[in-house]
Amino acid sequence: MEHNVSLITTIAAAFSVALILGFAAERIKVPALVGYLVAGIIIGPATPGFVADVHIASQLSEIGIMLLMFGVGLHFSPDDLLAVRRVAIPGAALQMGATTLLGVALAQWWGWSLGGALVFGLSLACASTVVLLKSLETRDLMNTMDGRIAVGWLVVQDLVTVLVLVLLPPLAGVLGGPVAAVADARPLWITIGQTLLQVTAFIALMMVVGRRALPWLLWHVARTGSRELFTLSVVATAIGIAYGASAIFSVSFALGAFFAGSVMRESEFSHRAAQESLPLRDAFSVLFFVSVGMLVDPTILVSQPLRVLGVVAIIIFSNAIAALALVVALRYPLKTGLTLAASLAQIGEFSIILAGLGLSLGLLPPEGMSLVLAGVLISIALNSFLLSVIEPCQRWLLKHSALARRLERPEEPYAELPMSTERKYLKGQVVLVGYGRVGRRIAKALDARGIPYVVAEQNRELVDELRKSGGVAVSGNAAEPSVLIQAHIADAAMLVIASPDTFNVRQMAQTARALNPGIEIIVRTHNEEESVLLKKEGIGLVFFGEEELARGMTTHVLERFSPDPQAHASQ
Numbered sequence: 001m002e003h004n005v006s007l008i009t010t011i012a013a014a015f016s017v018a019l020i021l022g023f024a025a026e027r028i029k030v031p032a033l034v035g036y037l038v039a040g041i042i043i044g045p046a047t048p049g050f051v052a053d054v055h056i057a058s059q060l061s062e063i064g065i066m067l068l069m070f071g072v073g074l075h076f077s078p079d080d081l082l083a084v085r086r087v088a089i090p091g092a093a094l095q096m097g098a099t100t101l102l103g104v105a106l107a108q109w110w111g112w113s114l115g116g117a118l119v120f121g122l123s124l125a126c127a128s129t130v131v132l133l134k135s136l137e138t139r140d141l142m143n144t145m146d147g148r149i150a151v152g153w154l155v156v157q158d159l160v161t162v163l164v165l166v167l168l169p170p171l172a173g174v175l176g177g178p179v180a181a182v183a184d185a186r187p188l189w190i191t192i193g194q195t196l197l198q199v200t201a202f203i204a205l206m207m208v209v210g211r212r213a214l215p216w217l218l219w220h221v222a223r224t225g226s227r228e229l230f231t232l233s234v235v236a237t238a239i240g241i242a243y244g245a246s247a248i249f250s251v252s253f254a255l256g257a258f259f260a261g262s263v264m265r266e267s268e269f270s271h272r273a274a275q276e277s278l279p280l281r282d283a284f285s286v287l288f289f290v291s292v293g294m295l296v297d298p299t300i301l302v303s304q305p306l307r308v309l310g311v312v313a314i315i316i317f318s319n320a321i322a323a324l325a326l327v328v329a330l331r332y333p334l335k336t337g338l339t340l341a342a343s344l345a346q347i348g349e350f351s352i353i354l355a356g357l358g359l360s361l362g363l364l365p366p367e368g369m370s371l372v373l374a375g376v377l378i379s380i381a382l383n384s385f386l387l388s389v390i391e392p393c394q395r396w397l398l399k400h401s402a403l404a405r406r407l408e409r410p411e412e413p414y415a416e417l418p419m420s421t422e423r424k425y426l427k428g429q430v431v432l433v434g435y436g437r438v439g440r441r442i443a444k445a446l447d448a449r450g451i452p453y454v455v456a457e458q459n460r461e462l463v464d465e466l467r468k469s470g471g472v473a474v475s476g477n478a479a480e481p482s483v484l485i486q487a488h489i490a491d492a493a494m495l496v497i498a499s500p501d502t503f504n505v506r507q508m509a510q511t512a513r514a515l516n517p518g519i520e521i522i523v524r525t526h527n528e529e530e531s532v533l534l535k536k537e538g539i540g541l542v543f544f545g546e547e548e549l550a551r552g553m554t555t556h557v558l559e560r561f562s563p564d565p566q567a568h569a570s571q
Helices: 006-027 032-043 054-075 078-083 085-109 114-123 129-138 145-171 188-223 227-249 253-264 270-295 305-329 334-343 349-360 366-388 390-400 402-408 437-449 460-468 481-486 505-515 528-536 545-560 565-570
Strands: 430-433 453-457 473-475 494-497 520-525 541-544
Touching: 006 032, 006 054, 006 270, 032 270, 032 366, 054 129, 054 227, 054 253, 054 270, 085 114, 085 145, 085 305, 114 145, 114 349, 114 366, 129 145, 129 270, 129 334, 129 349, 129 366, 145 188, 145 253, 145 334, 145 349, 188 227, 188 253, 227 253, 227 270, 270 349, 270 366, 305 334, 305 366, 334 366, 334 390, 349 366, 366 390, 430 437, 437 453, 453 460, 460 473, 481 505, 494 505, 505 520, 520 528, 528 541, 528 545, 541 545
Parallel strands: 430 453, 430 494, 453 473, 494 520, 520 541
Antiparallel strands: none
């Protein structure tokens, strides 16, 4: 029987070599994805021996991108994106603009055409959402304020890149490409308008129709009791909407899958959907990194080392410095700036797509494509290292630089309560840390009972909204003593830590106890081990999500089957 099937051969070779090299990478304390990239080089056309099908591998990697972005959407709602818009939108614009200009300048110095230089510069400005998410998930930063800003930043970046991909073909002739590349003779303003209209129509459709249809679909599928059918519905939704977004609305697969996940988040089955799609996401994301490695020609590292070095320097330093400068200028803490700087110091899937389009339009020389791919490989390999040195770098800067210490605690516009704050919010009040889904529910219950409370929240946009609606709130990380002091913790009756970030719980509790020894502290946690440790340490009253759910259900069951007192009296 003939087994010369390119799809199966490619998958078998990719997974096998990736497994071996990923394991070897982990053994020598290097991120596994570096092993996946090297695996791609080994089975790619640039090295002798077995050669896998590059086109099939790239298509399989697209599935990985869709599933990964779908999973991100399940944990990142449109409200989260809107909450960080004030830093994400100007940040993405500044970072992409600065990096593009540097890339254009470097390519012009090499003697390239303006069109080729522009495509090259834009390719160096597109950070990889896939790489970022992998790094954030590995370090458990997805649910932190820094993680939400980073994801929002890259969503804005993806939207801009989608627009660039659509506009590049009609502009190819103007930028120096062959006239034949311009098949559509429509005016440019019509093309821009149509693109914006299509993207807007897709987002509106997902927000209006998808928010109702997708949760309804999951509910009815879950009622069947079939796990296989539920998993199929999740995967079909992710890939189907991603493809539909591309085919109908000219939106990228990644962006379409992201919005599919974000609207499905409204369903009560979103957590289960995330769990069911996780194995497939992990498997296909490996294929993404392998496919990137397959495209790399390692000879460019020997033939053009200085140009490769220049590309890597722009990717890492330009993206990082631009992000750091803007975040610090907007008076966010230094740690947030460093996290974003390290997160954006890499390029990935969109860079490859953009460079490939420029090559097909006759704008980017073949050397440019090789340089972009080399930049992708090296920046992805270095990214995990950059994220791991954030904390040591921050500690060193705070120790040796007075400027860094000032930047770590910038002047926050909402760091202090207004002078007009009523007395009832300053003594005997509840201090509520975190204003997410849990915090909002607690606040609503307190409002209903007329119990005064002060919110301490890192997201200054939320604090701004709270104050405009008549609420009392301070902005900042409650792990910093100054934030709790401004919330008048010394005279408070209770501290309620509703934030999912349990990393800084102990510091918050220590500050509260030092200033108010008799204060009652309530903590939430999603982790059973963390719950046990917090209870042993006597932090306060700890609520573990699953435990409280079981307790509530048990109480209901016992009450339902408890003896009827009237029945006993009649006997």
